[in-house]
Amino acid sequence: xxxxxxxxxxxxxxxxxxxxxxxxxxxxxxxxxxxxxxxxxxxxxxxxxxxxxxxxxxxxxxxxxxxxxxxxxxxxxxxxxxxxxxxxxxxxxxxxxxxxxxxxxxxxxxxxxxxxxxxxxxxxxxxxxxxxxxxxxxxxxxxxxxxxxxxxxxxxxxxxxxxxxxxxxxxxxxxxxxxxxxxxxxxxxxxxxxxxxxxxxxxxxxxxxx
Amino acid sequence: xxxxxxxxxxxxxxxxxxxxxxxxxxxxxxxxxxxxxxxxxxxxxxxxxxxxxxxxxxxxxxxxxxxxxxxxxxxxxxxxxxxxxxxxxxxxxxxxxxxxxxxxxxxxxxxxxxxxxxxxxxxxxxxxxxxxxxxxxxxxxxxxxxxxxxxxxxxxxxxxxxxxxxxxxxxxxxxxxxxxxxxxxxxxxxxxxxxxxxxxxxxxxxxxxx
Numbered sequence: 001x002x003x004x005x006x007x008x009x010x011x012x013x014x015x016x017x018x019x020x021x022x023x024x025x026x027x028x029x030x031x032x033x034x035x036x037x038x039x040x041x042x043x044x045x046x047x048x049x050x051x052x053x054x055x056x057x058x059x060x061x062x063x064x065x066x067x068x069x070x071x072x073x074x075x076x077x078x079x080x081x082x083x084x085x086x087x088x089x090x091x092x093x094x095x096x097x098x099x100x101x102x103x104x105x106x107x108x109x110x111x112x113x114x115x116x117x118x119x120x121x122x123x124x125x126x127x128x129x130x131x132x133x134x135x136x137x138x139x140x141x142x143x144x145x146x147x148x149x150x151x152x153x154x155x156x157x158x159x160x161x162x163x164x165x166x167x168x169x170x171x172x173x174x175x176x177x178x179x180x181x182x183x184x185x186x187x188x189x190x191x192x193x194x195x196x197x198x199x200x201x202x203x204x205x206x207x208x209x210x
Numbered sequence: 211x212x213x214x215x216x217x218x219x220x221x222x223x224x225x226x227x228x229x230x231x232x233x234x235x236x237x238x239x240x241x242x243x244x245x246x247x248x249x250x251x252x253x254x255x256x257x258x259x260x261x262x263x264x265x266x267x268x269x270x271x272x273x274x275x276x277x278x279x280x281x282x283x284x285x286x287x288x289x290x291x292x293x294x295x296x297x298x299x300x301x302x303x304x305x306x307x308x309x310x311x312x313x314x315x316x317x318x319x320x321x322x323x324x325x326x327x328x329x330x331x332x333x334x335x336x337x338x339x340x341x342x343x344x345x346x347x348x349x350x351x352x353x354x355x356x357x358x359x360x361x362x363x364x365x366x367x368x369x370x371x372x373x374x375x376x377x378x379x380x381x382x383x384x385x386x387x388x389x390x391x392x393x394x395x396x397x398x399x400x401x402x403x404x405x406x407x408x409x410x411x412x413x414x415x416x417x418x419x420x
Contacts, residue, residue, distance in 0.1 A: 001369075001373075003373075010342040011337065011342055011345070013342070014342035014343075014345035014346045015337060015345050015377075017346065018345060018346060018376075018377050019373065019376070019377075022376050063369065063370075063373070064331075065337070066324070067337075070320060073320075073324065073327075074323075074327055077324065077327045077328050078327070080328075082327075082328060082329060082330075085328040085330070085331040086328075086329065086330030086331060087330055087331075087332065088331055088332060089332045089334065089363075089366040089369055089370065090324075090328060090331040090332060090333045090334065091334050091335075091336050091337060091370055091373075092320070092321050092324050092333055092334065092335045092336070092338065092390070093336065093337040093338045094320055094321075094324065094338065095320065095338050095394055095397045095398070095401075096320040096394065097397070097398065097401065106316035106317075106395075107316075110280060110283070110302070110304050110305065110306040111302050111304075113284075114276070114283065114287065114300075114302050114304065117283075117284055117287045117288070117292075118287050118290075118292060118295040118296075118300060119292060119296065120292075120295070120296030120297055121274075121295040121296060121297070121298055121299075121300040122297065122298060122299045122300060123300045123302055124299065124300070124301050124302065125301075125302045126301050126302070126303060127221065127225060127275070127277075127301060127303040128302070128303045128304065128305050132220040132221055132223070132224035133224075135221070135224035135225050135228060136224045136227060136228060139420075140418045140420050141420065143353065143416075143418055145418055148399070153299075156299040159211075159273065159299055160273075160299065160301055163211075163213075163229065163273070163301075166228075166229070166232050167225075167228050167229075172403070173407065174399060174402060174403060174407065175402055175406060175407055179399070179402060180302070181395065181398070182395040182396065182398045182399040182402070183399070184305055184306065184395075185316075185391065185392040185394075185395035185396065186392065186395065186396060186399060187305045187307075188305070188307065188391070188392045189358070189384060189389070189392040189393070189396060191305075191307065192384060192385055192389060192392070193382070193384060193417070196385060197383065197384065197385055199417075199419065202419060202420045203417055203418060203419050204417075204418045205415055205416070205417060205418070206353075206415070206416045206417075206418050207403070207409075207413055207414075207415060207416075208350045208353055208355055208413060208414045208415070208416050209409065209412060209413050210349075210350050210351065210412045
């Protein structure tokens with residue numbers, strides 16, 4: 001396929017490189033096609049790869065990957081041209097990540113509200129992002145489901161992690177309580193996959209490591 | 211340990227049952243200890259298990275699990291008593307799930323904003339919740355990382371899923387574009403684990419099935 005990659009950063013480079021290796025035609029869209037960043041990318045990514053202006057890249061491609069920094073995304077799309085994008089398959093790999101988390105979406109969580117209602121409690125967010133079937137029986141044939149947890153009290157988290165390990169989960173300490181802003185959405189993902197997407201409740205997230 | 215479980219639903223029953231089997235002392239806290247729901251739970255969960263009023267359960271326990279519906283959570287904590295909870299390990303398994311998603315946190319996403327800036331584009335959220343190292347090489351020794359994606363255009367999603375599969379990911383169609391509200395936080399979880407929690411970037415999420 002002809003794939004335009006808008007954004008000359010790590011995401012675009014990694015995906016462009018792999019897809020080029022598999023025989024796809026890659027067009028990196030750049031505001032400055034002759035600039036150092038775009039030309040460097042071209043040297044690093046072998047295969048059927050070229051650089052073009054954003055509008056040209058988008059017009060030519062069957063599939064457009066947007067891998068821009070969030071702050072540049074709106075301008076980039078304007079530059080690409082709304083009419084060029086209409087009807088086209090566009091992959092959004094953008095995350096609106098700011099210094100304090102997501103710039104779009106929630107900046108609080110149930111956990112943090114609960115903490116304010118129970119002052120002094122050594123609160124740990126846990127067991128919210130998997131199903132009750134998994135809590136009863138976490139056996140996935142040797143692949144342990146992860147149990148994501150977070151909180152501000154290290155000792156409390158150790159206790160909860162031990163309780164999770166007893167249930168044959170692999171506990172994953174995700175950091176401070178404010179990480180619940182991401183563990184609560186993770187639960188929504190689990191619920192949706194299990195009950196709206198046909199997977200059923202015999203699913204679990206596992207954090208792979210290598 | 212002495213574990214109070216506040217909430218007589220599925221989460222409390224599942225965790226209470228497993229922990230009781232492992233020798234922990236379980237006290238289900240209920241607004242109505244003699245009521246049908248609490249007494250049923252008692253019949254279903256064998257072991258060192260009893261039911262008490264919320265305040266008593268919390269006062270007695272070393273660890274308190276909150277597994278109430280979100281709508282009941284604040285009142286339940288008030289009933290438990292702030293002073294009883296202070297200093298105690300409290301596990302928050304609550305999710306603020308309403309009919310349209312999380313009641314706390316984000317109710318939009320970068321993806322949805324992008325869709326409004328590129329009207330008519332066949333937008334798919336994808337490749338946002340894993341690292342570039344994984345995009346380049348998704349080999350985890352036979353355990354394929356999942357590639358979570360979402361969008362409103364089924365054909366577009368099939369194309370993107372095929373592109374992901376070519377990179378040795380296991381594509382997971384999470385539903386409509388609004389699911390980006392949960393895939394964007396998933397990315398924050400990945401980033402935090404990789405760069406703030408010492409895991410490094412050689413980690414990936416996998417959806418286990420059985």
